[in-house]
Amino acid sequence: MEEFVLDTGNTAWMLASSALVLLMTPGLAFFYGGMVRGKSVLNMMMMSFGAMGLIAPIWFLYGYSGAFGTDIGGIIGNPFEFFGSNNLDDATSFVSAVGLPVLVFIGFQATFAIITVALISGSVADRMKFSSWLVFAAVWVTFVYIPMAHMVWGGGLLGADGITSSIATPIDFAGGTVVHINAGVAGLVLAILLGRRKGFGKEPMRPHNLPFVMLGAALLWFGWFGFNAGSELAADGTAGRAWVNTTAAAAIAMIAWLATEKVRDGHATSLGAASGIVAGLVAITPAAAAVDTVGALAIGIIAGILCALAVGLKYKYGYDDSLDVVGVHLVGGLTGTVLIGLFAHVGDNVNGTWIPDGAMNGLFYGGGVNQLLAQIIVALFAVVFSGVLTFVIGSIIKATMGLRISQDDEVSGIDLVTHGETAYETLGTSRNFGEA
Amino acid sequence: MEEFVLDTGNTAWMLASSALVLLMTPGLAFFYGGMVRGKSVLNMMMMSFGAMGLIAPIWFLYGYSGAFGTDIGGIIGNPFEFFGSNNLDDATSFVSAVGLPVLVFIGFQATFAIITVALISGSVADRMKFSSWLVFAAVWVTFVYIPMAHMVWGGGLLGADGITSSIATPIDFAGGTVVHINAGVAGLVLAILLGRRKGFGKEPMRPHNLPFVMLGAALLWFGWFGFNAGSELAADGTAGRAWVNTTAAAAIAMIAWLATEKVRDGHATSLGAASGIVAGLVAITPAAAAVDTVGALAIGIIAGILCALAVGLKYKYGYDDSLDVVGVHLVGGLTGTVLIGLFAHVGDNVNGTWIPDGAMNGLFYGGGVNQLLAQIIVALFAVVFSGVLTFVIGSIIKATMGLRISQDDEVSGIDLVTHGETAYETLGTSRNFGEA
Amino acid sequence: MEEFVLDTGNTAWMLASSALVLLMTPGLAFFYGGMVRGKSVLNMMMMSFGAMGLIAPIWFLYGYSGAFGTDIGGIIGNPFEFFGSNNLDDATSFVSAVGLPVLVFIGFQATFAIITVALISGSVADRMKFSSWLVFAAVWVTFVYIPMAHMVWGGGLLGADGITSSIATPIDFAGGTVVHINAGVAGLVLAILLGRRKGFGKEPMRPHNLPFVMLGAALLWFGWFGFNAGSELAADGTAGRAWVNTTAAAAIAMIAWLATEKVRDGHATSLGAASGIVAGLVAITPAAAAVDTVGALAIGIIAGILCALAVGLKYKYGYDDSLDVVGVHLVGGLTGTVLIGLFAHVGDNVNGTWIPDGAMNGLFYGGGVNQLLAQIIVALFAVVFSGVLTFVIGSIIKATMGLRISQDDEVSGIDLVTHGETAYETLGTSRNFGEA
Amino acid sequence: MKLVTAVIQPHRLDDVKAALEAAGIRGMTVSEASGYGRQRGHTEVYRGAEYTVDLVPKVRVEVLVEDEAAGTVADVVVQAAQTGKIGDGKVWVVPVDDVVRVRTGEHGPGAL
Amino acid sequence: MKLVTAVIQPHRLDDVKAALEAAGIRGMTVSEASGYGRQRGHTEVYRGAEYTVDLVPKVRVEVLVEDEAAGTVADVVVQAAQTGKIGDGKVWVVPVDDVVRVRTGEHGPGAL
Amino acid sequence: MKLVTAVIQPHRLDDVKAALEAAGIRGMTVSEASGYGRQRGHTEVYRGAEYTVDLVPKVRVEVLVEDEAAGTVADVVVQAAQTGKIGDGKVWVVPVDDVVRVRTGEHGPGAL
């Protein structure tokens, strides 16, 4: 019989990482909340907080089991196996090899499910019914996120023995497909189902509080260390590699975005800096330990430029992806996932890098095209899977409870109408009025 | 002779946990600061920051020794034993069994003393003299917090060999009595001694910045991982259990509070979400590793509903507990402390749970009523102890230096009058004026 | 051949510490950003974020190698040795003794380089060309920071075998010279080269958002645990000592600053509390594990008072060190560095303290004047080194691309002119206008 | 000359601006205000206590015009701002003795 | 018709609102302002430098009334806003040529 | 009495205040506004989309004066606020029937 040997160091790092990733969702609430107009900031934040409230219990009840339980058809794990986070055994768990108590891993994974759902909310700003959002969140995590997590990390179709097994094992270190492509596609589909905000493309709809956007970007970067370096599930040199690559990519993507803006519009904006950071973080996520420092910088630069260009697409094609879930998360996620096929680099001289068995170096590092092919196949699969299922779920909600608030309410502001509040004290109750 | 064997993993987790809990107090400053009107936000925050400034030195000088020094009459430890954090010995310390250097434990405990004092400030918003607050903080931590910490954690009257020893060992994993009931009662007593704010019950006194309230709630949740999972003093499966239960309870309490509001008032507010999170965190604190996932969810739901209802009591009974220290911390702390008697659950199949020797499962898990009784006794003891001593301390300060600023100053705003500042640049010095 | 033995506990703490220190720079962005007027907050924050974007890649490419590569003349390490973070070997690295993968150490050190550069930006508020700032940042880190880091920590002139080797080994636990004196002097020189802001000394230029200043101070304190306790590079009792001393000094320095203000101006301000915290953190940085609790409190009190007085000097001498880089970082850094010569205390009874071989107790603890002398020499060397080089770099940029925006642009606001944005939605696009 | 002042619903500002521009008006001054009138503010509930917010957000638009244009301008604003719901606001006209353009020091109708 | 404008201490607004309502006034427009006058602002010290803030927060209340009511309304406001301390503010009355209710297009006293 | 209202560039406020003080004016009321006129706002680009911000920040200064002082005061303001660039703003003068000092209830010129 196996015995569980606790590694307190790895456990310490994973407890900290779990806390860090949990903080990303409020960070996102500020990143998104600062970007909307002052009349809908609370609703924007409530979509993130609501995701925390709903998804955590779902994860602890059946989500973990559905993702990491015994495989059923390559699509999903048995949701009843560890129902209620029961029937767990540290000695035989998924993470026993690194001396990690399985409950810590469950907590860590819960934070991934939460943030993925919250990411989607950026595309529905200012106009989605809050009740429909909550229903969507619960249904989507169940039928889209949990299967995707299983397929990639739980031994399903997108893992080592999955659809690309004859080509190469796909690499997704920390969630490029499960989190970013998944949320990005869902955001696009929801934005289309919802329709455009009144005034989209005509009015500026400027961010009402850019320091909040920067606060959000900072908390996201900080939390992302848990996301990427934590995905090693251990405190070792590979975690160090992920830490360094994460910082390198986020930093240079910010510079690349600013440079793109400067050339195109004449100004390097703070909104661009915040967006560039996130674009770099998104793109490096699947590649975090699979590339060397130069590879991380290359991925960061490419993602910074591509995402800076991609956020303009919505005006061209007329879908109101309000806060650029598509431009940043879908495009960034695809960029990182595919570039692994070029830049994956494990070998002598490259401290800390790691790729799974069956994966190989990228095209630029002598590994041929196989890895690139595998990455592209997985990315496309994720796009189609998430797109079709999100469309079905969104359409059913639209047909039943409806997706959107009335246009009058949208004009008055969803904070006031839906939540009965305004974010800041305004005329009539401000410092200068009433009781002085 | 014993020898100290350092466990770097446990130490790593406790260094991180200590930092996390320290961050809770600024988090509280934002949680509270966003809730007051714009003319008193700085004073609100200064009460939390002032607590950090005063309590940390007190703790390092005599506080730790008073709480964890050799027991004197079950009430307090010898405050001179480790005066100035000297005479420490890792090998014989309270925490040597987990390989933790005692200084790390002293730092961790300092953060608990700080936040407990800061919590009280919510009930005295807008009107307490800042000098009196500082004196109160120093005196209260000395005569109320330190003895309470000793009684519960330092081997005193509320521990294994204390007043309930013939019934059951009370369970307080991370500070339900010491921190939340204690601060909640103190807040109630101070609010009564101070009297109501001008306009209480008549004017809205709306939160001036709800995103700040949400930032505060987020930082509190984040820091609470150090508080609860850190209270295990080790990086192991029990810490993982505390992590998961903390998240489960906070999440579901938010949903429960929102649901209560929606039914009662018709709106699910962001203030409610933030408050619900804190209510869940408070309630799960004493129970963090003593219940299973379902128990944590149950405690969260009950606390969310009860606290949402309890915050209305102040209007009924006419005490101005301005920011609901009573409604959230006292009611939430009592809820969690008592519900342990129903939900405590250790045994096969429940990964990571832990209760002290002499404690037993709750009523719903076959342990009978003993644990429930012990929990109720301890809670009542804490209410009376904190209530009486706070009343004495508050009354003395009221009679000597006075507790309250003048009503004119209250109307003008305590920020301007007491601190000589206003939080935001206002008309006359704003962006649009002066040097544009 | 040596073999590398991973210590997961130390690695866990250093991964967390690295994340903490990285968060300090956004923290600084808020600390500084809240202090400027509303028309230049974004530029203020962008100087910090820009430093993150530029310095991280530089550090991973040649910075680490320049600081910790094979010594060249006591001044710098070989920048090509580990170019691109390659050619690393955990077994022979600088940090192999504590079982830390060298990549983790590289990441940790990157965050120090970033924050040091960002600190300087406080003295150039509202008026420096953003392009010139970016060029300055890249050049300065290369020619000033990297050599200084090498001299103090990489085995150069200010280390054990350096210029004071015949007197005593200088003590700089976490960066009093490398970070604070260095940035403080650079800030002074840049402020003089730039000249004063229009209206300096005549108009209030009040902080536009004091809660942001407090948020910044809180994040700095939180991150500083990584900075100071992380500088032990291990999770042990000395890290615990650094944690406790950091908190003690920050807390009491806040109180000391507030008391100084109260006596001098009649008000204890929130700006003073935030500033006092930072002053205490700066001063304890070099001494973090070299003094006992009482020493830490003494250093905190002295730094709090001195810095509170020093921030007034700019009005007397007429240099526009806008946000007090000199008054807080230079004065605080010098205070801490010199006071080590009085308060250094290692020995029985003092848990966790540590000083390097060749260093000795301070004057007040029986060590004589040698340590004091060594500290003063090192401090003066750093002042001169940083001063001269910063002057040369700043003058060249001034003569070529120019340092300063036009006065018209300064009056209009650098956010709008340089970044094409305003921080908050203002009249014309606010909640009340346009689409309601 | 006359000063036409309009207190309107914030979300009508864009239409009012467009209508005035169409009517040949080349300048105006806009500011934030709060209105109190037949239109009652919404009710808010904070932690169990209910309050009525009786001041509702409005926007004030001021236009200086020549005497003979005052009536037309007022009508243009009324038409553009009208939604037919309570709270649409008021427009009023006040006599003006003189107007000066700061840039040039010019007085009278030419300063408009 | 007349426009009565009052610049008052912010904390008197509630009483002024109540007094006007009691006097039968059904509408008004309120906005933020800063006053400069005999009442000097407070002195602030920031990091050792002292500044006088010479603009103090005020609230502006505007009420459109029929000609004969102007005096009464001004008096009602003065009474409700008075504290007797320097800085209580000013009330002034301006003639108005016409008033229109935006909702209905009605002109004159009926539009009030 | 007259009410002199000036809408000026925000950064001229200090000079206008100083000039009025030098001219013996002891009180004024200041508020924020946005101007729309010949001076066009700047163009902003957000994530690839371009917008023109057509309302630019202005400050409104109001001074109540005796009839005969109105012209001088207007000129003083114009001189102090002038930069010669488009967007300098407007000054206008409106007749006032009565002024009351809230503190004392005093009417007329003595209330100024």
Ligand SMILES: Nc1ncnc2c1ncn2[C@@H]1O[C@H](COP(=O)(O)OP(=O)(O)O)[C@@H](O)[C@H]1O
């Ligand atoms: N007598 C008045 N004096 C000044 N402003 C008024 C007056 N009456 C109404 N207003 C302004 O007009 C707005 C709309 O008035 P209200 O009575 O709510 O609706 P309506 O004009 O459609 O009947 C108010 O919010 C207020 O700003």
Ligand SMILES: Nc1ncnc2c1ncn2[C@@H]1O[C@H](COP(=O)(O)OP(=O)(O)O)[C@@H](O)[C@H]1O
């Ligand atoms: N001549 C004036 N024109 C316009 N507003 C004025 C004038 N004088 C005073 N005020 C306004 O009235 C307010 C109170 O005036 P102040 O001189 O301070 O006190 P008091 O009116 O009680 O003598 C000022 O803050 C300003 O808003």
Ligand SMILES: Nc1ncnc2c1ncn2[C@@H]1O[C@H](COP(=O)(O)OP(=O)(O)O)[C@@H](O)[C@H]1O
């Ligand atoms: N007809 C008007 N009515 C009211 N305010 C006006 C009018 N025309 C201009 N203004 C105000 O004067 C400001 C400056 O006007 P503008 O046409 O930009 O420049 P200038 O007065 O120098 O020709 C505007 O921003 C606006 O606030």
